Amino acid sequence: MQKLNLNEYILKAAQLYGLTYAEIKALEKHLNGKVPNDFIVRRCQPLFRLYSIYNSEKYNEYIDPDENGIINLNDYAFEISKRRLADSKIGKFWLISSNLDSYLATIPANMSSEILPQYLNISEKNNFLIPQLARQIGIDATIYYKGENSNHIEGYKEFHFTKNFIHDKETLIRGSAFIKDKQDKLMLDFNNILEETDKYVKRHYRKYKLPQEELENTRREIREGLIKQTLFNKIVFNENESNEKWGLIIGEDNRLRLAPLFSYDFCANVQTINKTQHRVVRKNKEYIEDFILEYSKEPWFKKWIENAVLNLDLDKAILDMERITGVTLTDQEKDYYNFSIMEKMHSKIVNVSDLNYNEQLVVQEKKKNLTMRDRFNRVRKIMHDKKVDMSYLVKRVTKGNKDDNER
Numbered sequence: 133m134q135k136l137n138l139n140e141y142i143l144k145a146a147q148l149y150g151l152t153y154a155e156i157k158a159l160e161k162h163l164n165g166k167v168p169n170d171f172i173v174r175r176c177q178p179l180f181r182l183y184s185i186y187n188s189e190k191y192n193e194y195i196d197p198d199e200n201g202i203i204n205l206n207d208y209a210f211e212i213s214k215r216r217l218a219d220s221k222i223g224k225f226w227l228i229s230s231n232l233d234s235y236l237a238t239i240p241a242n243m244s245s246e247i248l249p250q251y252l253n254i255s256e257k258n259n260f261l262i263p264q265l266a267r268q269i270g271i272d273a274t275i276y277y278k279g280e281n282s283n284h285i286e287g288y289k290e291f292h293f294t295k296n297f298i299h300d301k302e303t304l305i306r307g308s309a310f311i312k313d314k315q316d317k318l319m320l321d322f323n324n325i326l327e328e329t330d331k332y333v334k335r336h337y338r339k340y341k342l343p344q345e346e347l348e349n350t351r352r353e354i355r356e357g358l359i360k361q362t363l364f365n366k367i368v369f370n371e372n373e374s375n376e377k378w379g380l381i382i383g384e385d386n387r388l389r390l391a392p393l394f395s396y397d398f399c400a401n402v403q404t405i406n407k408t409q410h411r412v413v414r415k416n417k418e419y420i421e422d423f424i425l426e427y428s429k430e431p432w433f434k435k436w437i438e439n440a441v442l443n444l445d446l447d448k449a450i451l452d453m454e455r456i457t458g459v460t461l462t463d464q465e466k467d468y469y470n471f472s473i474m475e476k477m478h479s480k481i482v483n484v485s486d487l488n489y490n491e492q493l494v495v496q497e498k499k500k501n502l503t504m505r506d507r508f509n510r511v512r513k514i515m516h517d518k519k520v521d522m523s524y525l526v527k528r529v530t531k532g533n534k535d536d537n538e539r
Contacts, residue, residue: 150215201458205281272392307375464532
């Protein structure tokens with residue numbers, strides 16, 4: 133892509149930075165030499181700084197974390213935007229980089245978010261690992277990086293940030309905007325989500341008089357995408373699938389697409405303190421086996437399971453995470469993810485596939501696994517091996533982190 137000249141760069145950066153229409157017009161006149169404006173120059177000083185990086189030999193359009201997986205905002209690459217961020221659970225403030233990408237920054241989960249203290253570290257690592265698992269099976273997912281900055285007003289601050297997946301003049305519409313659930317209804321009806329979403333898509337395409345053949349393609353793509361995202365949320369043990377945590381994107385041309393996954397704090401069975409959580413169910417059940425059997429009747433589903441989901445590779449995801457974000461996992465954290473995701477949830481998908489999606493065989497297998505004798509024998513074996521379910525692994529992770537901090 134051809135590099136922008138000074139005027140093109142500064143004007144584009146000004147929009148991302150949050151200048152008003154009047155300010156951008158004044159900036160344009162200043163850059164063209166028509167009406168010099170010292171106030172605008174001072175206002176845009178950070179943008180001229182970014183341009184000097186963009187136009188220098190030091191310019192690098194790729195994010196490069198340090199050896200600890202941290203990207204420091206106090207270096208040359210970023211500016212904190214003055215663009216206002218509406219109330220959002222995706223991010224707290226905007227960043228712009230020297231290559232004019234915009235990023236959403238969010239504060240990592242902490243005690244104020246009502247996550248139990250022993251799960252805080254797992255919740256943080258979810259932001260870096262879970263997207264790599266999603267991408268393995270063909271699901272678009274936002275990738276987070278670990279960032280920090282310090283200034284004389286706020287002091288040191290650590291945060292996570294992700295590249296904005298909404299382009300210029302696009303809009304994110306959350307599921308909650310067109311799906312009305314009772315506030316006390318913690319278990320969301322997935323059938324209702326699919327139906328209401330489909331109705332919204334049809335209304336939208338009628339409103340903007342978009343071609344009928346495009347409507348049918350969009351309906352199919354969004355439906356399949358929602359099914360994939362929901363099954364993935366079950367695989368990664370996402371404890372919060374509220375209608376705030378997914379959405380549709382309205383493009384500049386008014387066409388619709390499903391937003392990528394963007395919320396990972398409560399994956400891997402992260403537990404909270406009295407926090408309202410939502411789980412997606414079907415017919416009052418949320419068993420992963422039932423979900424697979426329900427949608428295995430659709431031609432594309434089995435192919436996706438067999439070509440992608442069965443091959444899910446935690447070790448590869450960890451390596452991809454380390455390569456892309458610089459973040460690493462301890463041995464205890466690896467054990468935790470292997471148990472909570474691969475052994476506890478992904479193995480159920482493998483089992484249904486091995487039984488050839490035969491509902492009768494799956495039901496028999498599930499009943500067999502739920503017998504008291506099998507439960508007792510399994511618990512006794514786990515106790516004997518010193519691997520006591522999720523709580524034991526959480527304790528190991530917490531202890532491992534404490535030991536690392538004390539060194």
